[in-house]
Amino acid sequence: MKNTVDRRDFLQKSSLAVAGSLLLPQLGKSAIQNDAKVRLGFIGVGLRGRNHLHNTLAFPMVEVTCICDIDPQAITAAQKILREAGKKEAAVYGKNEHDFENMVKRDDLDGVVIATPWEWHVPMALATMKAGKYAGLEVSATVKLQESWDLVNTFEKTGAHCMLLENVCYRRDVMAVLNMVRSNLFGEITHLQCGYQHDLRGVKFNNGKQPYGGGVEFGANAFSEAKWRTQHSVDRNGDLYPTHGLGPVAEMININRGNQFLYLTSMASKGIGLHKYVVDKGGEKHPNAKVNFKLGDVVQTMIKCANGETILITHDTNSPRPYSLGFRVQGANGLWMDDGNQIYVENVSAKHDVWESDEAYMKKYDHAFWKQFEQEALGAGHGGMDYFVLRDFILSIQNKTTPPIDVYDAAAWSAISPLSEQSIAKGSTAVAIPDFTRGKWKTRKPIFALETT
Numbered sequence: 348m349k350n351t352v353d354r355r356d357f358l359q360k361s362s363l364a365v366a367g368s369l370l371l372p373q374l375g376k377s378a379i380q381n382d383a384k385v386r387l388g389f390i391g392v393g394l395r396g397r398n399h400l401h402n403t404l405a406f407p408m409v410e411v412t413c414i415c416d417i418d419p420q421a422i423t424a425a426q427k428i429l430r431e432a433g434k435k436e437a438a439v440y441g442k443n444e445h446d447f448e449n450m451v452k453r454d455d456l457d458g459v460v461i462a463t464p465w466e467w468h469v470p471m472a473l474a475t476m477k478a479g480k481y482a483g484l485e486v487s488a489t490v491k492l493q494e495s496w497d498l499v500n501t502f503e504k505t506g507a508h509c510m511l512l513e514n515v516c517y518r519r520d521v522m523a524v525l526n527m528v529r530s531n532l533f534g535e536i537t538h539l540q541c542g543y544q545h546d547l548r549g550v551k552f553n554n555g556k557q558p559y560g561g562g563v564e565f566g567a568n569a570f571s572e573a574k575w576r577t578q579h580s581v582d583r584n585g586d587l588y589p590t591h592g593l594g595p596v597a598e599m600i601n602i603n604r605g606n607q608f609l610y611l612t613s614m615a616s617k618g619i620g621l622h623k624y625v626v627d628k629g630g631e632k633h634p635n636a637k638v639n640f641k642l643g644d645v646v647q648t649m650i651k652c653a654n655g656e657t658i659l660i661t662h663d664t665n666s667p668r669p670y671s672l673g674f675r676v677q678g679a680n681g682l683w684m685d686d687g688n689q690i691y692v693e694n695v696s697a698k699h700d701v702w703e704s705d706e707a708y709m710k711k712y713d714h715a716f717w718k719q720f721e722q723e724a725l726g727a728g729h730g731g732m733d734y735f736v737l738r739d740f741i742l743s744i745q746n747k748t749t750p751p752i753d754v755y756d757a758a759a760w761s762a763i764s765p766l767s768e769q770s771i772a773k774g775s776t777a778v779a780i781p782d783f784t785r786g787k788w789k790t791r792k793p794i795f796a797l798e799t800t
């Protein structure tokens with residue numbers, strides 16, 4: 348018995364030591380330069396765009412030269428952020444839905460943050476790339492499959508980069524688990540789970556003033572995402588928002604960089620949550636009680652990868668439930684689960700067949716980014732991860748390098764959405780996932796959260 352304990356202790360210490368020495372990224376070369384100006388523009392300064400705008404204030408080298416939005420109130424709120432921070436107001440675009448095309452041609456612009464409704468993402472990213480600027484694109488990048496190809500083809504033609512601003516890849520626990528995977532704590536990875544499980548009913552419907560303000564309106568009379576996002580639940584049945592879950596696990600198994608998605612199959616439950624919400628809040632006679640929502644309440648998609656792993660992604664936004672991205676990262680030696688913050692590693696965990704808290708592991712495998720920039724990050728949104736995603740975008744522009752979440756990631760991760768729709772429409776049959784790298788995944792090397800930007 349004593350030997351077993353000693354061995355577990357030894358294994359734990361040695362695997363932790365590996366994480367502490369060999370795998371920590373070297374931050375030296377990628378240090379951001381305060382005196383090398385980065386000129387940013389914004390398309391879409393709604394709730395999310397203004398989060399990003401606010402976060403630029405932490406980066407003294409950033410100058411926001413221009414902003415574009417068709418909603419004058421959004422423009423006013425954005426200018427206020429700049430003014431109150433003592434910055435110059437930005438040049439304004441937004442006289443019509445295509446005015447962004449004029450903005451991206453400006454000379455005083457290096458990169459553009461795009462935080463608009465999903466259906467505008469690709470036209471705006473393409474215009475930005477064609478104008479030779481870095482596109483920083485909110486999630487999901489695309490709605491239709493062809494749009495993934497449009498992003499890739501435009502990058503390959505212009506050489507202008509597109510970074511998917513997938514902030515969850517930078518979540519502190521997720522980055523620590525990435526360190527655990529890279530240090531082989533779980534052994535060879537076999538299976539991953541993730542998703543977007545977030546009760547959005549109060550976002551999908553509102554009274555036209557603010558989210559969570561009650562009301563059951565969506566479309567033109569609503570506020571923020573209820574203006575546009577809810578219509579996707581009317582028209583589409585699939586995983587509408589895959590990348591918050593999929594991005595982090597794709598990094599853990601090197602998708603597009605030594606590994607590849609092969610095919611998926613997807614299945615949707617019945618969809619009753621949105622109708623029930625309208626009836627409960629607005630009554631059976633409310634006009635929106637007649638709307639037929641196509642989206643299933645719980646959509647599950649299983650992906651098979653070239654190196655043999657499976658990934659189960661869940662989309663669940665229409666039911667009462669606490670928030671969870673539902674991560675599970677499993678290998679031949681053990682697994683971590685987000686729900687319950689629990690971990691089990693054979694011959695490392697103190698008791699056989701018993702979960703332990705992941706707290707000590709999170710501390711020991713804390714990522715170098717977080718160790719170094721915790722204070723700066725804590726002022727940004729979503730627990731700090733928004734700081735890191737913007738930082739990497741700025742760094743890529745400053746160093747003129749490939750962003751750590753690049754156009755191939757944007758294309759492949761986002762394509763799961765239309766492909767899951769295809770699978771569901773065909774009775775959950777398997778659907779091939781295109782290789783957007785056209786074979787380059789075999790030789791591309793991992794760069795995310797390593798020394799490369």
Ligand SMILES: NC(=O)c1ccc[n+]([C@@H]2O[C@H](COP(=O)([O-])OP(=O)(O)OC[C@H]3O[C@@H](n4cnc5c(N)ncnc54)[C@H](O)[C@@H]3O)[C@@H](O)[C@H]2O)c1
Nearest residue numbers: 391393394395396416417418421444462463485486571572
């Ligand atoms: N990564 C995250 O954590 C996170 C969080 C929230 C939202 N998002 C994403 O950010 C994006 C924006 O979401 P949001 O919550 O800010 O929505 P929002 O509706 O509050 O903002 C969108 C803005 O785009 C503007 N817009 C629409 N069409 C335009 C056009 N043609 N030209 C210029 N402006 C236009 C709107 O007027 C609005 O101000 C979405 O893709 C969403 O999925 C990501």
